[in-house]
Each structure stands twice: as C-alpha cells, then as structure tokens.
Amino acid sequence: MKAKNTLGLILFPAFDWAISPTHPEREERLLYTQDQILEEGIEDIDGIHFFNPGIATTKDINRVHFCYPDPETLLTESHFIAAGGMKRAFDAVLGGETDKSFALVRPPGHHAQRVVYGDRGFCIINIEAVGLEYARKKYGDRRVTIVDTDCHHGDGTEDIYWNDPDTLFISFHQDGRTLYPGTGYMEELGGPGAYGYNINIPLPPNTGDEGFQYVLENTVMPILEDFQPDLIINSAGQDNHYTDPLTNMNFSAQGYAALNHRLNPDIAVLEGGYSIQGALPYVNTGIVLAMAGLDYSGVYEPDYHLGKWKQTDRVTSQVQDIARRVLENWKNKEALAEKKFKGKKTVQRQRQVYYDTAGIMEGQIQEFKVCPDCPGVNMVHSKNDRGAQILGITIPRNACAACEKEGYHIFEDKSSSSKQKKYLQDLLNDRYLTSSD
Amino acid sequence: MIIGIDMGGTNIDGVAIHDGSLIKTVKHPVDRENYFFSIWHCLEELLQNIDPQNINRINLSTTICTNAIVENNISEVGVILQTGPGLKWVFEDLGSYLAYLSGSVDHRGIVVRDLDMKELAEIKENFSQNPIEALAIVNKFSTRNPEFEQRIHDFFKSDYEEITMGHQLSGKLNFPRRVQTAYLNAAVASTFRNFTNHMLEALAQKGITAPIYILKADGGTIDLKGALNKPVETILSGPAASFMGMRALFDDAQTDRCLIDIGGTTTDIFFLVDGTPVFEPTGIEIDRRKTLVRAIYSVSIGLGGDSHVRIEENTIKIGPKRLDAAVAFGGKHLTPTDALVYLGKMTGQYPDKSKDKLKEMAQEIGLEPKALALKIVSMVGQKIKETIEEILDQLNANPVYTIEKLLQDRRIKPQAVEMIGGPAQALAPYLEESLELPVFYPERYEVANAIGAALAKPTVEINMIADTERKILSVPELEIYEKIGKDYNLDKAQDYALELVSKAGTTLGLPQDQIEAEIVEASSFNMVQGYYGVDKNIRVKAQIKPGLLTKLKKEASSHES
Numbered sequence: 002m003k004a005k006n007t008l009g010l011i012l013f014p015a016f017d018w019a020i021s022p023t024h025p026e027r028e029e030r031l032l033y034t035q036d037q038i039l040e041e042g043i044e045d046i047d048g049i050h051f052f053n054p055g056i057a058t059t060k061d062i063n064r065v066h067f068c069y070p071d072p073e074t075l076l077t078e079s080h081f082i083a084a085g086g087m088k089r090a091f092d093a094v095l096g097g098e099t100d101k102s103f104a105l106v107r108p109p110g111h112h113a114q115r116v117v118y119g120d121r122g123f124c125i126i127n128i129e130a131v132g133l134e135y136a137r138k139k140y141g142d143r144r145v146t147i148v149d150t151d152c153h154h155g156d157g158t159e160d161i162y163w164n165d166p167d168t169l170f171i172s173f174h175q176d177g178r179t180l181y182p183g184t185g186y187m188e189e190l191g192g193p194g195a196y197g198y199n200i201n202i203p204l205p206p207n208t209g210d211e212g213f214q215y216v217l218e219n220t221v222m223p224i225l226e227d228f229q230p231d232l233i234i235n236s237a238g239q240d241n242h243y244t245d246p247l248t249n250m251n252f253s254a255q256g257y258a259a260l261n262h263r264l265n266p267d268i269a270v271l272e273g274g275y276s277i278q279g280a281l282p283y284v285n286t287g288i289v290l291a292m293a294g295l296d297y298s299g300v301y302e303p304d305y306h307l308g309k310w311k312q313t314d315r316v317t318s319q320v321q322d323i324a325r326r327v328l329e330n331w332k333n334k335e336a337l338a339e340k341k342f343k344g345k346k347t348v349q350r351q352r353q354v355y356y357d358t359a360g361i362m363e364g365q366i367q368e369f370k371v372c373p374d375c376p377g378v379n380m381v382h383s384k385n386d387r388g389a390q391i392l393g394i395t396i397p398r399n400a401c402a403a404c405e406k407e408g409y410h411i412f413e414d415k416s417s418s419s420k421q422k423k424y425l426q427d428l429l430n431d432r433y434l435t436s437s438d
Numbered sequence: 439m440i441i442g443i444d445m446g447g448t449n450i451d452g453v454a455i456h457d458g459s460l461i462k463t464v465k466h467p468v469d470r471e472n473y474f475f476s477i478w479h480c481l482e483e484l485l486q487n488i489d490p491q492n493i494n495r496i497n498l499s500t501t502i503c504t505n506a507i508v509e510n511n512i513s514e515v516g517v518i519l520q521t522g523p524g525l526k527w528v529f530e531d532l533g534s535y536l537a538y539l540s541g542s543v544d545h546r547g548i549v550v551r552d553l554d555m556k557e558l559a560e561i562k563e564n565f566s567q568n569p570i571e572a573l574a575i576v577n578k579f580s581t582r583n584p585e586f587e588q589r590i591h592d593f594f595k596s597d598y599e600e601i602t603m604g605h606q607l608s609g610k611l612n613f614p615r616r617v618q619t620a621y622l623n624a625a626v627a628s629t630f631r632n633f634t635n636h637m638l639e640a641l642a643q644k645g646i647t648a649p650i651y652i653l654k655a656d657g658g659t660i661d662l663k664g665a666l667n668k669p670v671e672t673i674l675s676g677p678a679a680s681f682m683g684m685r686a687l688f689d690d691a692q693t694d695r696c697l698i699d700i701g702g703t704t705t706d707i708f709f710l711v712d713g714t715p716v717f718e719p720t721g722i723e724i725d726r727r728k729t730l731v732r733a734i735y736s737v738s739i740g741l742g743g744d745s746h747v748r749i750e751e752n753t754i755k756i757g758p759k760r761l762d763a764a765v766a767f768g769g770k771h772l773t774p775t776d777a778l779v780y781l782g783k784m785t786g787q788y789p790d791k792s793k794d795k796l797k798e799m800a801q802e803i804g805l806e807p808k809a810l811a812l813k814i815v816s817m818v819g820q821k822i823k824e825t826i827e828e829i830l831d832q833l834n835a836n837p838v839y840t841i842e843k844l845l846q847d848r849r850i851k852p853q854a855v856e857m858i859g860g861p862a863q864a865l866a867p868y869l870e871e872s873l874e875l876p877v878f879y880p881e882r883y884e885v886a887n888a889i890g891a892a893l894a895k896p897t898v899e900i901n902m903i904a905d906t907e908r909k910i911l912s913v914p915e916l917e918i919y920e921k922i923g924k925d926y927n928l929d930k931a932q933d934y935a936l937e938l939v940s941k942a943g944t945t946l947g948l949p950q951d952q953i954e955a956e957i958v959e960a961s962s963f964n965m966v967q968g969y970y971g972v973d974k975n976i977r978v979k980a981q982i983k984p985g986l987l988t989k990l991k992k993e994a995s996s997h998e999s
C-alpha cells in the first residue's frame with residue numbers, strides 16, 4: 002500500500018510521564034492509539050515515516066512565552082519533548098522530507114498563553130506556537146492558518162497570535178458558557194494589528210458531524226480561500242468526540258477524518274481528547290489515513306452506527322446562524338477595526354486568567370501600540386495571587402524601526418518597581434532578555 | 439556431540455562438535471531436485487564411525503520452507519479474514535481463496551460484534567468445492583483475544599489437516615503481517631511435514647534418537663514439534679547461521695560491533711549492541727511479503743570477492759552482479775579477488791592470467807596496475823563503509839516511546855568489525871583503513887554457518903499482557919489466556935513471564951544454567967474508568983537470549999589483521 006501524500010508521523014506516547022497517576026494526562030493516554038496504529042500496519046505503508054521528536058531549547062520556548070520564574074523551573078522534560086515533536090513536524094514538511102506531518106505527542110499546548118505561571122488545562126507551553134515560531138526563524142516567515150478542532154477554546158493560541166495578522170487563528174469549540182475555559186466568543190476578533198484574524202466558532206452542545214461539516218464548508222473554507230495561507234495547521238484535539246468524558250459534543254472518527262481531509266492541513270498536532278479507548282485510537286487512525294490520502298471509510302468506533310449521533314434540527318439551525326455571523330465578521334473586519342480602533346494610539350485589554358491545573362489566578366493588562374507600519378510593539382503587565390509580577394514586551398517579527406526601538410526603551414526603563422521581572426521578546430532579532438540577565 | 443547442518447543456496451555444510459571442539463566437517467553441493475537427500479547425504483557422512491548414542495542433538499538450518507515459498511511450491515490455502523473496522527488493506531497475493539467475515543474485537547480484546555455462523559457456513563460450503571489444502575484464519579487483534587480464531591478453527595478442523603491461526607505466530611500487533619505470516623505458514627505446512635517425516639524415518643533406521651532442532655531467522659532454534667506448528671519460523675535462517683557462526687568463532691565482546699560475511703556474490707552485514715544482536719523491528723520480509731517472523735537484522739549488498747569489475751564511461755564499476763569466478767580461479771572477468779591476488783594477499787589457481795587481466799584494464803584506464811588493484815580494493819572498502827553508515831543512520835532513528843529512551847539516545851557505534859568469508863583475511867587490512875576500526879577474522883571460516891547452526895540454542899520470546907479490568911492475562915506465543923485477580927501487578931507479571939520462558943526453555947531441552955531468561959520490556963499503565971477505581975494494563979516482553987550452547991575451543995581463534 003502506498004500513501005498518496007507522504008506523511009511524517011511523530012508518535013511519541015511518553016509512556017513514562019503523567020501529570021499524576023490517575024490524571025487524564027497519564028501514561029496510558031496514547032497506549033491504545035499506538036496499539037491501533039501498530040495493528041493496522043501503518044508502519045508498512047510506503048510513504049509513511051515514523052520520526053522521533055527532537056528536544057526544544059529554552060530559546061524556542063522564549064520565542065513564544067514569558068515563563069515565570071523561567072522555563073527550566075516550570076517545565077518537565079516531557080514539555081521540551083512535546084514541543085520538540087512539533088519542531089520535528091515542521092522540519093519534516095518545510096525541510097522537504099514529507100508532504101505532511103502529524104505530531105501525536107503529549108502533553109498538549111493550546112491552553113498555554115504568552116504568560117506562563119504553571120499548568121492550565123493540562124498545557125504549560127504552546128507546542129504548536131513553539132514549533133511554528135521555530136520554523137519561521139529557520140525557514141522564513143509564512144502566512145499560516147491554525148484551525149483548532151479541540152472541543153475547548155484554544156485560548157492559549159488565541160492569546161499568542163492575538164495581534165499577528167500573518168497567523169489566522171480559527172477555533173471550533175463547545176460554547177464557552179457551557180465549558181472550560183469559558184472564553185472563545187465570536188466578538189473576540191484580535192488586537193489592533195490583526196483585527197478579524199482571530200476567529201472563534203462557539204458551537205452549541207450536541208453538535209454532530211453534520212454541524213462541523215457545515216461550518217467547515219460554509220465558513221472556514223471561504224475564509225481560507227480569502228486568506229491564502231502558505232501553511233495550514235490542524236490543532237487536532239479529539240474531545241469533540243461523542244464518547245469524551247469531559248465534553249458534550251457528538252463528533253465521530255469519520256467526522257474528524259472527513260474534516261481533516263477537506264481542510265487538507267500540512268501539519269496536524271494532537272491537542273486534548275481523553276476518551277482514550279473509545280475515541281483516540283479511531284480518530285487518530287482516521288486522521289493519519291486522511292492526511293496520507295488513503296481510504297479512511299473503514300475507520301469507525303465499536304459503538305458507531307450512522308444516525309445514532311445525528312444532531313437535532315434546533316442545533317442545526319443554531320450552527321447555521323453562527324456560521325453565517327462568523328463569516329460576516331470576516332468580511333467586515335476592516336470596517337469593524339476602523340470603528341473600534343480609530344484615532345487610538347494604544348489599545349488595552351484587561352483579563353483574568355485562571356490556571357486550573359496549577360490553581361493560580363492571574364490578572365493582566367495587555368497594551369498594544371497602534372502602529373501604521375507594523376503590527377506594533379506590545380506589552381503585558383501581569384500579577385498573580387502568589388505575588389509574582391512581570392512585564393513582558395514583544396517586538397513583533399516584522400516590527401518597524403520605531404517599534405523595535407520602543408521595545409528596548411521600555412525594557413531598559415529603570416523607573417518600574419524592582420519586584421517586577423521584565424522580559425523582552427525581540428522576535429525581529431530573535432533575542433530574548435530578562436531583567437535579571 | 440552436536441551435529442550442525444547448514445543448507446545454503448549452493449552448498450550444504452555439516453559439522454560435528456564435541457565438547458566445543460570441531461571433530462568433523464563436510465561440504466557438498468545442494469541437490470536442487472531433492473533437498474531431503476542433500477541433508478541426509480551430509481548427515482550420513484558426518485555420522486560415519488560415530489555411535490548414535492553419543493549424539494546429543496542435531497541442529498538444522500534448512501531452506502526447505504524458504505525454497506518452497508520462493509519457488510512457489512506451496513499448498514492452496516483458503517484464507518479467512520476478519521478485518522474489523524480500520525484501514526482497508528488490499529490483500530491480492532494470498533492465493534485464490536480469500537473470504538471475509540464480519541464481527542470484530544477491539545484493541546483490548548473486547549468483543550464488539552460476534553461471529554456470524556451463517557457466513558462461516560457459506561465459506562465452508564464454498565471452500566469445499568475448491569481444491570483447498572490448508573487454512574489460514576486471521577482476525578484483527580486476535581492476539582488480544584483469540585476466541586474467534588479458535589471458534590473458526592473448531593468449525594473447520596475436521597475438514598483440513600493444516601490450519602494456521604494468526605494469534606499463534608507472534609504476540610506482536612500488525613494485522614497485515616499476521617495475515618501474510620499465517621498464509622505462508624499454512625502454505626508450507628505440508629512441505630515441512632513431509633520433510634520431517636522423511637527425516638524421522640531415516641534417523642530411526644539408523645537408531646538415532648537425538649532430538650532435532652531447526653534454526654530460525656532470529657538465531658535461536660525451535661524443536662521439531664514447534665517447527666511443525668510454525669514452519670514459517672524456519673525461513674531465511676541462512677544469515678542467522680552465519681551470524682551465530684561468527685559469534686562462535688570470535689571472542690565474546692560485550693560492545694557494539696559490526697559483523698560482515700563477505701562471499702563471492704554478496705556481503706551480509708549485521709550488528710551487535712553491547713554484545714546482543716540487533717533484530718528486525720517487526721519481522722523479516724520474504725518474497726516481497728512482510729511477516730512477523732522474528733529475525734536478526736541483516737542487510738545484504740551485491741558486493742563480493744567475485745563481483746564484476748569493469749570500466750564504464752571511463753570509471754571503474756564494481757558489482758552488483760557476479761558473472762563468474764575470479765580470473766585467478768578460472769573465470770573470464772576481473773574481480774576484487776584478482777586485485778587481492780595482484781597485491782599478493784591471495785594466491786589463486788591462475789595468478790598469471792589474473793595479473794594479465796588486471797594489467798590490461800590498468801592500461802585501458804591509464805593507471806599503474808598496482809594503483810588499479812589498490813583502487814579496486816579501496817572501492818570495496820568504501821562501499822562497505824557507506825552501507826554501514828546508511829544502516830546505522832536508519833537503526834539509530836528507530837522510534838522510541840519513553841522519555842528515558844529518548845534522552846538516553848543510545849546510538850550504535852561499532853568499536854570493531856568481525857569478518858568471515860573467502861576474501862576476509864586478504865581484505866582485512868584495507869577494510870581497517872576504510873572503516874578506521876580494528877577488523878578481526880578467524881583462522882577458518884569455511885563451515886562457519888554449520889558451526890552457527892550447531893551451536894545455536896533454543897530461544898523463546900513472549901509478549902504478555904495482563905489486564906486487571908478484564909481480569910485476563912494473555913501470552914499469545916504460548917497460547918496462554920488465563921484469569922487473573924484485580925490485584926495482579928507488574929512484579930507478579932515479570933516473575934511469571936520469567937517463569938514461563940524458563941519453563942519453555944526447559945521443554946526445549948535447555949539445561950538450567952543455559953536458559954538466561956530476561957525481561958526485555960516491562961510497563962504498567964493505570965487505567966482509570968469512571969469512578970470504579972484504578973485498574974492496570976501491564977505489558978511485559980521476555981525472552982531467552984539468543985546465544986551459543988557452548989563456545990568453540992581456541993583452535994579456531996580469531997586474529998586481528
């Protein structure tokens with residue numbers, strides 16, 4: 002058997018790592034997925050290659066995050082390896098080894114935001130962002146679309162690319178009023194440098210294959226047609242599955258595979274998904290086959306039969322309404338931005354962030370400079386309930402000279418409190434400094 | 439006294455070994471019309487003047503099954519598959535009688551949908567109208583729960599003599615390979631049974647009662663009873679014989695080494711890591727079929743002492759074909775052997791002709807003859823070096839699944855080379871230069887394969903799973919599917935796995951001090967489902983290390999070049 006698209010699989014189940022022995026993010030998580038992939042004989046398909054993950058460096062992490070106190074203290078080896086797995090996925094595709102790649106690694110990353118005090122939603126670092134920024138430095142900047150099909154809002158990825166017009170972020174998720182992390186509304190459209198490039202599609206509970214298919218076809222594909230990305234990444238969380246213990250959606254392995262097939266991403270990465278026996282083996286196999294361009298029509302769950310998970314008419318009409326409104330926002334993004342930011346020199350955004358796994362509460366104010374020549378230098382002032390205080394400054398990849406200069410000016414300003422740890426994230430020059438350096 | 443016989447493509451070699459000393463060796467060409475007779479002829483000669491009572495065991499490395507497959511001399515097999523949900527593999531090369539069943543079990547062995555007896559009855563009816571001689575029955579995930587395969591087997595058992603069930607062949611997961619392996623096993627079963635019957639009859643007539651063992655591709659042996667059930671295990675044992683022969687002829691280094699068997703046409707390359715053989719990750723390939731048959735990892739390249747050396751577009755080319763013998767041994771075409779003769783490292787039957795031929799080519803390409811000879815020899819070294827580097831790149835990239843292994847990043851780095859074969863001694867100094875490693879070669883290598891076959895000991899590998907939620911412990915290789923308690927744990931599983939392989943070793947006639955049972959991998963996964971507490975999914979891989987029954991005494995000791 003021969004794959005139509007060559008595919009690099011980074012299958013790294015980390016059989017010796019868990020958040021805690023009975024935590025959903027435990028050693029067993031990819032055990033049955035690996036069993037299924039082995040039993041299907043995927044390793045013997047011509048054109049599918051298995052790669053070991055690399056190991057990310059602290060510089061790779063600093064390109065994306067302000068880790069407090071620092072990456073070494075917060076992260077375990079498993080995080081460096083999961084991010085290293087993502088790097089390998091980018092290397093496989095952009096280095097020309099394979100047409101596509103799929104990082105089946107753990108723990109996931111899409112809840113990890115720019116500031117990191119600890120674990121949120123089982124994520125500490127945003128492995129897809131770490132991989133992507135590494136790839137942009139190594140292979141040159143690219144227009145990228147990240148389509149997050151995890152059931153939870155990809156609030157970490159949203160935060161990281163909030164003000165980046167070259168990274169279009171689209172998140173499918175169960176409505177935040179009914180599920181962690183409680184964000185991801187349609188009105189969250191991005192910062193002044195990238196308004197409209199953050200797209201949330203909050204779906205009602207019990208949305209099924211039909212609903213996902215509808216949104217993909219009628220909203221996501223037209224937006225991609227407009228945006229013309231160089232690279233599409235699928236953050237393939239698998240907790241929209243009808244067996245998932247933490248969520249309330251009715252998506253199936255066939256649905257996931259069909260979505261992946263239609264979206265045609267270059268790179269996919271596993272996010273959440275904790276129905277490790279009833280969903281993951283089938284969803285992952287389905288995605289592997291879809292990416293390789295092989296027939297996935299035989300991949301279904303033991304208890305799957307057509308019709309069982311059909312969505313109600315009420316859900317269908319809700320989904321259609323959401324799909325329409327999201328597309329409208331996209332089409333009107335310039336006008337909406339004009340209305341929202343006109344005449345402003347800076348834009349502030351105030352938020353509370355809860356680290357559910359670590360039990361930390363953070364308050365932050367983000368400040369974006371509105372710049373006509375670049376997405377603008379920006380800052381995040383953050384405090385947590387354990388007494389930490391930080392100021393993170395980001396000079397964007399394509400910053401203008403004025404914004405570059407201003408970033409260093411803010412970083413070097415001695416007037417701020419000495420309790421505050423300062424970080425400079427100079428993406429333009431790939432330099433990462435902290436006030437204690 | 440141990441008798442070892444290696445049947446290769448052209449020759450059949452035999453040795454008699456007593457107390458680690460080589461007593462007798464024989465070598466004959468293989469009679470392609472009658473493989474049994476070839477072996478018997480060799481045995482008879484070895485056994486002259488030896489009291490049958492003094493023979494402890496007879497170890498055979500045979501190509502009986504390999505040849506049957508490659509020459510397509512196999513039975514008509516009815517194949518019954520239960521593919522379950524998943525990838526739709528297309529099986530085109532399983533003969534003319536392929537039937538599919540509905541029903542399935544999942545990755546944990548839980549029954550998802552039962553067998554359909556009506557479908558089975560239809561298959562039975564259909565098969566009965568065709569000239570089917572053997573059956574292969576394979577279900578997806580049958581190693582996790584063999585119930586369906588067994589029920590299908592029972593349904594057909596009065597109709598067919600040779601029935602292979604997939605779960606018996608390996609504990610490893612890989613459905614398409616299990617299908618191919620089961621198909622081949624069923625296809626060669628009667629050929630191997632005939633061979634065995636002949637053998638036993640002939641031995642009985644001679645009054646020989648010593649047990650017979652057959653060499654497998656993993657360098658271990660299997661007893662005759664086991665081989666009758668799993669004849670597919672006996673395929674492609676040739677490289678294993680040569681590998682084990684080298685283990686017997688060289689010192690017992692516990693380091694990384696590269697092993698090279700350089701013949702006339704091909705060169706086989708193997709590796710040792712910390713003194714342990716490197717195996718094929720899943721199984722060996724035969725006749726373009728990927729199987730689950732465990733095998734020592736070996737790569738064969740078209741380069742040997744008799745490889746064709748010629749000039750093409752003003753550059754020197756070597757191999758991959760052998761046209762005939764070296765000029766120095768009566769052939770017509772120049773070979774690396776002739777280069778070694780020119781350099782005074784070998785003496786041929788026709789050294790003058792050989793040298794003339796080399797001079798002729800030297801003139802054609804405008805080199806001094808000695809420079810050409812050196813160039814040919816160094817090209818051979820270079821090709822071997824490049825091949826080794828490619829293989830190591832591949833082996834060192836084999837997937838790992840734990841953080842510990844990933845961080846450990848254990849790369850194979852040969853510290854020395856062991857080499858046998860016709861040109862080994864002559865080539866050693868040049869190869870040492872190319873590889874920048876010490877190269878060892880033994881005093882005698884002619885019957886290395888037969889020595890390897892003779893001294894290989896039985897091996898057993900098991901893949902155990904203990905699932906405390908289903909309360910089942912399974913070891914497909916030993917047909918064990920037992921009840922366990924909720925409190926079963928990793929320690930118990932490891933102890934039991936060691937006990938099982940040791941017992942299997944004893945059954946195979948290994949003395950206690952030779953068994954060397956070891957745990958290869960062991961892990962225990964917490965299973966958390968709802969609020970019913972934590973269960974365990976325990977996985978243990980254990981084996982009897984492949985190795986030698988005894989070392990060969992120093993008479994055939996190795997040399998550094």
Ligand SMILES: [Zn+2]
Pocket residue numbers: 151152153238240272273274
């Ligand atoms: Zn999720």
Ligand SMILES: [Zn+2]
Pocket residue numbers: 372373374375376377378400401402403404405
């Ligand atoms: Zn600017």
